[in-house]
Amino acid sequence: MKYLIDKLEVTGSLTKEEFVLLLNYTSPALSEYLFEKSRKTAGKYFENHVYTRGLIEFTNYCKNDCLYCGIRAGNRNAERYRLSKDEILSCCADGYALGFRTFVLQGGEDCAYSDSDIADIISDIKEHYPDCALTLSIGEKEDESYRLIYEAGADRYLLRHETANAAHYGLLHPKRQTLENRKRCLYALKKIGYQVGTGFMVGSPFQTTECLAEDLLFIKELSPQMIGIGPFIPHHDTPFAHQAQGSLERTLFLIGILRLLIPNALIPATTALGTIDPMGREKGILAGANVVMPNLSPVKVRKKYELYDNKICTGEEAAECRSCLQNRMKSIGYKLVVDRGDFQPIN
Ligand code: 5AD
Ligand code: FES
Numbered sequence: 370m371k372y373l374i375d376k377l378e379v380t381g382s383l384t385k386e387e388f389v390l391l392l393n394y395t396s397p398a399l400s401e402y403l404f405e406k407s408r409k410t411a412g413k414y415f416e417n418h419v420y421t422r423g424l425i426e427f428t429n430y431c432k433n434d435c436l437y438c439g440i441r442a443g444n445r446n447a448e449r450y451r452l453s454k455d456e457i458l459s460c461c462a463d464g465y466a467l468g469f470r471t472f473v474l475q476g477g478e479d480c481a482y483s484d485s486d487i488a489d490i491i492s493d494i495k496e497h498y499p500d501c502a503l504t505l506s507i508g509e510k511e512d513e514s515y516r517l518i519y520e521a522g523a524d525r526y527l528l529r530h531e532t533a534n535a536a537h538y539g540l541l542h543p544k545r546q547t548l549e550n551r552k553r554c555l556y557a558l559k560k561i562g563y564q565v566g567t568g569f570m571v572g573s574p575f576q577t578t579e580c581l582a583e584d585l586l587f588i589k590e591l592s593p594q595m596i597g598i599g600p601f602i603p604h605h606d607t608p609f610a611h612q613a614q615g616s617l618e619r620t621l622f623l624i625g626i627l628r629l630l631i632p633n634a635l636i637p638a639t640t641a642l643g644t645i646d647p648m649g650r651e652k653g654i655l656a657g658a659n660v661v662m663p664n665l666s667p668v669k670v671r672k673k674y675e676l677y678d679n680k681i682c683t684g685e686e687a688a689e690c691r692s693c694l695q696n697r698m699k700s701i702g703y704k705l706v707v708d709r710g711d712f713q714p715i716n
Contacts, residue, residue, distance in 0.1 A: 370394045374403050377629045378410075382589050388582035388626075395622055400656075404621070407628035407657030414633045415659045417703045420710030421691065422504065422637075423469035423665040425460045426674040427452040431477025433508070434543045435531075437573060439604035439675045440477050446606045450670050451481065454490050461494055464665045465501070467691045468707040472498075473527070473662065475506035482507075484514045488521035495522035502709040504566075509550055512557040519561050524711075526558045527566040529597060532573065533587035534580045541573060555591055564712050566595030566635070571623055572615020573601040581623070589630055594712035595660075596627050596634050599641030602677035617646050621656040628657030633715055635660050644681050650694070651701050660710065661698070663690035 373391045377383050383391065428451040429440045440447050452460075461472055472494065476482075482490075487507070494503055505518060506527035515526070530551050532538050538548040558565045569584045570576075588596060600615030620642060627636055637660040638653025646652065650661060664671060664682050671683040682690050695705045 370399055371402055374399070374406065374629070377626065378406050381632075382586075382630060385579070385582045385586060388585050389578050391626075392578045392581055392619075392622075395618070397618075400618065400622055400625070403625040403629075404656050407625035408655060410628050410632045411657045411659050414713070418659070418706045418708075419654060419698050419703045420471070420635065420660045420708060421469055421694070421705055422471040422473045422660065422662040422710075423460070423464035423467075423691075424473045424475060424662045425452070425457060425464075426475050426664070426666045426670070427457055428476035428479040428482070429670075429674050430479040430481065431508075432480060433478050433546060435546070436541055436543075436608045437570070437601060437604070437677075439607060439677055441607060444606045447675070448673050450673050451479065452667070452670070454493065456667060457490060458493060458497065460665045460667065461498060461501075465498055468705075469665065469691070470500060470707060470709045471502040471504060471525075472665070473504040473506060475527070478508040484510075484517050487518055491518065491521040491523050500709070502711065509554045512561070515554070515558055515563070516561055519563060523563065525564040525566065525595070527595065527597065528554055528558065529566075529568040529570075530555065530584070530587060530591075531569055532576065532580055533569075533583040537573075537575055537577075537580050540575045555593075559591070559593075564594040565591070566597055567591060567593045568595075568597035568599075570601040570615060570641075571598055571620040572613065574609055574612045576601075585623075585626065585630060588627070592631065594635060596631065596636050597639060598623055598627070599639035600645050602641055602644060602679070604675065604677045614645060617642070617649060617652070621652055624653055624656040624658050633713060635710065635712060637662050640664070640681060641677065644677070644679055651697055654698065654703055655701060661694050661705070663694050665690075
């Protein structure tokens with residue numbers, strides 16, 4: 370299978386059949402072969418630098434009902450919260466002092482915030498921190514709303530496609546949520562001018578190797594600036610409570626593949642990866658990721674933004690995430706940098 374990794378490195382993609390073959394014949398030795406290349410590729414564009422994004426989870430109200438997610442509308446046990454604009458600004462103030470130059474406002478699809486509420490929050494943050502990038506992650510909207518939010522100063526938008534296989538998408542979501550609309554959103558965001566991030570869960574229920582191959586081909590086609598993947602982790606109050614968790618090795622292998630697929634992409638070692646293995650984020654960086662997203666939300670709400678069980682960084686240690694990650698990255702020879710960490714096109 371090494372020849373497929375060589376081919377991926379040289380040509381920047383594989384056929385669906387080749388991806389399936391590669392994913393069906395993984396081994397520790399093949400992973401090491403891949404990671405040597407993916408690490409070297411990341412190093413070529415980013416040296417040993419790791420970018421940070423300060424994540425502010427500002428609302429866990431959500432009108433959607435994704436079957437895997439702990440804050441789905443149908444979960445009556447979720448304790449809901451919203452942060453006020455002042456609370457959000459205070460997270461940014463703390464974050465700025467700590468060295469964050471990107472803030473990510475993430476939330477459920479919460480109808481309580483109108484487009485102009487969001488625009489207002491964005492322009493306030495931008496006014497206070499003009500040297501910072503602002504990323505939104507608030508789900509599916511109309512093109513016009515995306516435009517308004519962009520004009521208010523948002524630079525980037527994260528919206529995982531979750532799975533590029535329509536039938537699989539239908540098994541993870543209620544009927545009213547469609548892959549078609551998700552894709553419409555992603556292409557609209559790109560067209561408007563956002564730096565766009567997409568991605569998927571590894572090992573989500575009913576996922577096949579073919580699904581993953583389709584995810585990779587969709588990502589190649591969309592050509593996003595950011596790609597976030599993490600293992601599926603069951604949440605006890607969802608219909609998927611008893612489904613198996615995604616695998617660490619498979620997630621790392623896919624990070625390596627993504628690095629060769631889009632060499633200059635911004636790829637986080639996600640919190641979910643850190644949740645299934647105490648060294649998950651370090652392993653993610655060593656597989657080719659180059660971003661970490663420590664939590665900046667107020668400690669009192671962190672446990673409530675529970676997409677999956679046992680999420681890390683929600684306890685007393687939570688205020689220390691940046692310095693914790695700084696030490697963790699240093700321990701593997703990488704450096705957290707104070708930088709917006711924008712996508713840099715290859716000439
Ligand atoms: N396990 C892992 N990741 C999850 N997400 C939502 N629920 C889970 C879960 N149970 C991911 C989705 C979503 C992102 C914000 O979190 O991919 O896009
Ligand atoms: Fe949050 Fe280590 S990154 S405590």
